[in-house]
Amino acid sequence: MEGDFRKALKSDLPLLREISAALAEAPGKRIRPNMLFLASRSTGGSPEKASVAALAVELIHTATLLHDDILDGHMTRRGKATVYARWGSDAAMIMGDFLYSRAFSCLGEAGLDDVIGVLAKVTNLMSIGELIQLQHRKDINVSEDGYMELIYRKTASLFAAASECGALTGSRSESHRSEFASFGENIGLAFQITDDLLDFIAADVEIGKPVASDFTEGRVTLPFISAFRNAPEKTRERVSELFHGGFDGDEHWNEVVSFVRKYGGIEYSLRKARELGEKAKNALSPVSPSLERDALCFAADYIVQRISPFAA
Amino acid sequence: MEGDFRKALKSDLPLLREISAALAEAPGKRIRPNMLFLASRSTGGSPEKASVAALAVELIHTATLLHDDILDGHMTRRGKATVYARWGSDAAMIMGDFLYSRAFSCLGEAGLDDVIGVLAKVTNLMSIGELIQLQHRKDINVSEDGYMELIYRKTASLFAAASECGALTGSRSESHRSEFASFGENIGLAFQITDDLLDFIAADVEIGKPVASDFTEGRVTLPFISAFRNAPEKTRERVSELFHGGFDGDEHWNEVVSFVRKYGGIEYSLRKARELGEKAKNALSPVSPSLERDALCFAADYIVQRISPFAA
Numbered sequence: 186m187e188g189d190f191r192k193a194l195k196s197d198l199p200l201l202r203e204i205s206a207a208l209a210e211a212p213g214k215r216i217r218p219n220m221l222f223l224a225s226r227s228t229g230g231s232p233e234k235a236s237v238a239a240l241a242v243e244l245i246h247t248a249t250l251l252h253d254d255i256l257d258g259h260m261t262r263r264g265k266a267t268v269y270a271r272w273g274s275d276a277a278m279i280m281g282d283f284l285y286s287r288a289f290s291c292l293g294e295a296g297l298d299d300v301i302g303v304l305a306k307v308t309n310l311m312s313i314g315e316l317i318q319l320q321h322r323k324d325i326n327v328s329e330d331g332y333m334e335l336i337y338r339k340t341a342s343l344f345a346a347a348s349e350c351g352a353l354t355g356s357r358s359e360s361h362r363s364e365f366a367s368f369g370e371n372i373g374l375a376f377q378i379t380d381d382l383l384d385f386i387a388a389d390v391e392i393g394k395p396v397a398s399d400f401t402e403g404r405v406t407l408p409f410i411s412a413f414r415n416a417p418e419k420t421r422e423r424v425s426e427l428f429h430g431g432f433d434g435d436e437h438w439n440e441v442v443s444f445v446r447k448y449g450g451i452e453y454s455l456r457k458a459r460e461l462g463e464k465a466k467n468a469l470s471p472v473s474p475s476l477e478r479d480a481l482c483f484a485a486d487y488i489v490q491r492i493s494p495f496a497a
Numbered sequence: 498m499e500g501d502f503r504k505a506l507k508s509d510l511p512l513l514r515e516i517s518a519a520l521a522e523a524p525g526k527r528i529r530p531n532m533l534f535l536a537s538r539s540t541g542g543s544p545e546k547a548s549v550a551a552l553a554v555e556l557i558h559t560a561t562l563l564h565d566d567i568l569d570g571h572m573t574r575r576g577k578a579t580v581y582a583r584w585g586s587d588a589a590m591i592m593g594d595f596l597y598s599r600a601f602s603c604l605g606e607a608g609l610d611d612v613i614g615v616l617a618k619v620t621n622l623m624s625i626g627e628l629i630q631l632q633h634r635k636d637i638n639v640s641e642d643g644y645m646e647l648i649y650r651k652t653a654s655l656f657a658a659a660s661e662c663g664a665l666t667g668s669r670s671e672s673h674r675s676e677f678a679s680f681g682e683n684i685g686l687a688f689q690i691t692d693d694l695l696d697f698i699a700a701d702v703e704i705g706k707p708v709a710s711d712f713t714e715g716r717v718t719l720p721f722i723s724a725f726r727n728a729p730e731k732t733r734e735r736v737s738e739l740f741h742g743g744f745d746g747d748e749h750w751n752e753v754v755s756f757v758r759k760y761g762g763i764e765y766s767l768r769k770a771r772e773l774g775e776k777a778k779n780a781l782s783p784v785s786p787s788l789e790r791d792a793l794c795f796a797a798d799y800i801v802q803r804i805s806p807f808a809a
Contacts (some may be wrong), residue, residue, distance in 0.1 A: 198625060200632050252594060256587050275568050278590055279627040282564065282597070286620035289601055295612030301613055302605030308598035313510060315591040320512050 186218055189240045194289050204268055204280050207476035208247060211263040217242045217347040218233065220372075220484070224351025224365045226477040227469075237295040241304055242347045248284035249311060249343075249484040251277045256315065256401055299357075300350045307346040314338025325428050329410055336377040337370070342442040346375025364468050371465035372485050379459040379492045384393035385445050386492060400441060401432055409441075412450030454494070458494065462489040498530055503553045505599050516580055516592050520559060523575040529554045529659040532684075532796070536677045538789040539781075546666035549607040551614055554659045555602040560596035563589045565749060568627065569714055584711025590593075611669075612662045619658040626650025635715040637740050641722055648689040649682065656685025660793075674778050683777035684797050690770040690805045692719035697757050698804060712753060713744055721753075724762030727799065732756065767804070774801040 194205035197248040217240035225235035230423070253266055255277050260270040285308065290303045298425040316333055323328055326333075337447055348369025384399055385408050395414060399406055405413070405428070427437050445451060466484040472478050506517035530551035563580055565571070567589050572582040581589040594722070597620065597725035604613045629647055633639055639647075660681030664673040696711055697720050711718055717740070725733060736756055739749050757763060777797040784790050 198624070198628055198632070200628050201625065252590060255590065267772055274586070276628070278564060278567065279624055279631065282593075283621060283624040283628070285594070285597060286617055287625055289613065289617035290621050293610070293617045296607070296610065297614070298610040300610065301601065301610070303596055305601035305605045309595060309602050312591055312595040313508070313513065316512050316588070317588055318509055320510070382663055413619070449511065 186215075186236050186239050186243070187212075189236060189291075190243060193240060193244060193291060197293045199307075200276065201280075201283070204272060204276065205444060207268065208272065209267070210367040211265040213247075213263060214446045215243065216376075216471055217246055217343060220345045220369065220481065221351040221354075222342065223481050223484075224348045224368075225354045226351075227472055227481070228355025228356030228358075228361050228365075229349060230334045232298060234295070235351060237291055237297060238300045238354055239295075239347075241292050241300065242289035242290070242343065242346070242350065245304060245308055246343060248281040248288070251281035251284065252315070256319070257398075259398075266292075275481050279365035283448065297354075299353050302351055303346050307342045310338050310342045310400065314342075318404070321404070323429070325405055325413070325425055327405050328411060329407065329414075330405055332405075332410055333374070336374060336381075340377040341373030344376065347405050348372075352426050353425045361470065364471055366467050368481065368485075371461045371468060372481075372488060375458045375461035375465065375485070376488050378407050378454055378461070380391075382451065384408075384409055384452060398493035400438075401427070407454045408445045408450035408486045412445040412448035415448040416444065457490075458489050458492075462486060498551050498555070499524075500546050501548060501603075505552060505556060505603060506596075512584075512588065513592075513595070515697045516584060516588065517522055519577070519583065521579065523577040525575060526761060527555065528688075529558055529655060532656065532681065533659040533663040533666075533794065535659045535789045535796075538663075538664045538682075539784055539787050539793070540667025540670075540673050542663060542667030542675075546607065546609060546612075547663060548608060549603055549661075550612045550666055553604050554610075554655065554662065556600035556603070557616060557620055558595045558655060560593040561598070562592040562629075568631070569708070569710070573741060600808045606665075609663050609666075614663065615658050615662055619654045622654045623651050626654075630716070633716075635741070637715050637717055637725070637737055639722060641719065641726075644717075644719055644722055645686070649667065649691075652689040652692075653682045653685030656688065657681035660684075668692075672783065676783055679780035680777050680793065680797075684793075684800060687773035687777065687797070688800050689771045690719050690766055690773070691800060694720055694763065694766050694770070695721075697754050698763060711732050712740065715740070719766045720757045720762035722762075722802045723765040724757040726759035727760040727762075728756065728769075732760075735801065767801075770801050770804075774798060777800060 191209060194201070194208065196202055196205070221239045221242055222235055225232070250262065254267040255260060255274045259267050268280055288304065289301060292304070293450040309463075314335055317338065321331070321335070329378060345366045346369065349366040352365040355361065383397065384406070400409065401415070413424065416424070422443060425442060462485045466482045468479060469478055478483050503521060506513070508514055508517070519739065520753065533551045533554055534541075534547055537544070551557070551569065562574065566579040566581040567586045568573060570581075571579050573579060578587070580592055600616065601613060604616070626647055633643070633647070642770035657678045660672050664677040664704065667673065693711065725736065728736070736753060739753060743749075774797045778794045781790055783795060
């Protein structure tokens with residue numbers, strides 16, 4: 186797939202070549218393709234089909250990141266300057282469009298019609314997620330349900346699609362489709378919650394993105410939401426003030442982190458992530474045991490446990 | 498298709514509903530869907546399939562306009578404020594992503610796999626066209642070949658795809674596919690050239706977009722390119738100066754228009770558009786005569802003739 190990814194971005198156009206080279210330098214963890222490959226193998230899938238589907242998923246994921254970085258004004262990602270930072274929002278937007286359409290043209294060429302159906306739907310879901318996020322910008326009163334809906338659309342839906350598409354390149358049975366979709370959805374939700382938790386508990390750890398960015402950009406996440414609803418009125422007023430523009434540097438961030446700890450936001454989110462990890466594993470219990478299925482279950486554990494050392 | 502278009506944009510999300518309503522208020526001429534329907538009928542096509550394909554083409558076209566308006570900073574289109582102007586670039590970008598993905602999800606649901614292949618490829622071509630345009634911004638030395646390549650990518654490729662997809666919902670024969678694709682490509686090129694001509698010859702005519710916008714935004718089009726290569730050095734220097742930031746209001750624009758007239762840019766572009774119109778009609782000569790085929794040929798004539806009254 187790595188080779189196909191580079192090939193898919195090949196072009197005579199100098200600007201496209203430069204941007205592609207930059208993308209290749211910061212390749213990410215490839216979590217979604219790996220999940221797709223394992224789901225495919227667990228269901229006796231064709232490696233060739235899985236490879237095209239995985240490529241499409243990673244192209245779509247990359248396109249989403251490019252557009253996200255414009256929306257959030259992110260200058261760095263994975264420790265490197267973003268396309269937005271280096272080439273500006275116009276180039277980043279067009280490059281995102283290029284990657285989206287490249288994903289669907291690869292799938293079309295390979296005749297993977299049902300994969301197209303799943304990925305078109307999820308791309309649509311994700312764009313609505315972006316619109317919802319746009320509407321909730323600077324809204325401190327986002328509910329837990331609102332947050333879960335948003336991270337489903339923005340993150341978990343593509344995890345679910347990747348996992349389901351794996352099964353689609355394999356047995357194609359309806360039960361496998363829904364089992365793997367459910368696995369992907371729950372692991373995706375757990376992944377996003379732990380990612381949001383990292384903002385609060387790994388201030389000194391290298392996570393490749395600036396700490397506190399969600400909060401300072403006007404987005405609240407589960408650790409904050411769950412602490413906020415437990416806190417007394419006076420304290421809520423104080424963090425509200427920080428959220429609405431009173432925020433200025435490390436000292437205030439330490440105050441927010443203490444607030445989230447004190448009112449149980451870390452604990453609550455960690456428990457929620459663990460539950461979702463369990464749900465993910467349970468979704469795969471009807472699937473015949475195999476090395477690949479076990480690797481997926483291991484991934485569900487890993488995603489939750491990666492933050493436990495910091496959470497103590 | 499109009500009903501399906503509204504349905505495709507339906508949503509519970511207030512922001513999406515507002516933007517959709519604005520889009521419905523300025524529906525455009527629907528040239529591409531009409532072409533697709535006529536191509537479909539000329540080849541004995543299924544109206545249901547044609548309707549889904551036409552919807553997808555119009556959704557993609559609309560998405561392209563939304564992203565284009567961001568890139569070009571257009572505040573009005575079709576006489577109304579653009580999504581970019583009313584809701585900002587973030588919402589316009591996401592809405593474009595929404596429309597692209599909606600197009601492919603509609604096609605996926607209807608199982609129109611070969612149409613997906615054609616439209617994914619063309620969406621990709623168009624995005625590369627945007628990147629090329631970005632690279633050529635403020636470049637006065639764009640060649641005629643460079644211009645033709647660009648308008649193929651940005652405009653004619655989607656006309657070609659619409660026409661080809663019509664044949665794909667009909668006879669699906671290889672010869673029909675290539676005849677209709679060639680028709681669409683040539684009528685699309687003629688369409689774009691006459692559109693660019695309108696900038697120079699219809700200063701007082703209502704065309705729904707600000708006159709001179711291409712030139713002031715740093716893009717040269719065929720009338721200018723062909724005049725520029727005929728003009729003597731001194732004159733070229735003067736218009737170069739205007740192009741590179743010395744431009745200020747109507748008086749300068751009149752100077753540029755006189756320049757283009759004097760050095761044969763209008764005449765040359767009109768001849769070129771006529772030739773392409775003829776080529777389009779010739780492409781359909783192997784197709785069995787029908788009312789629908791004749792209507793397409795009439796459209797090729799109309800697109801070229803619409804500007805003749807002003808060109809004299």
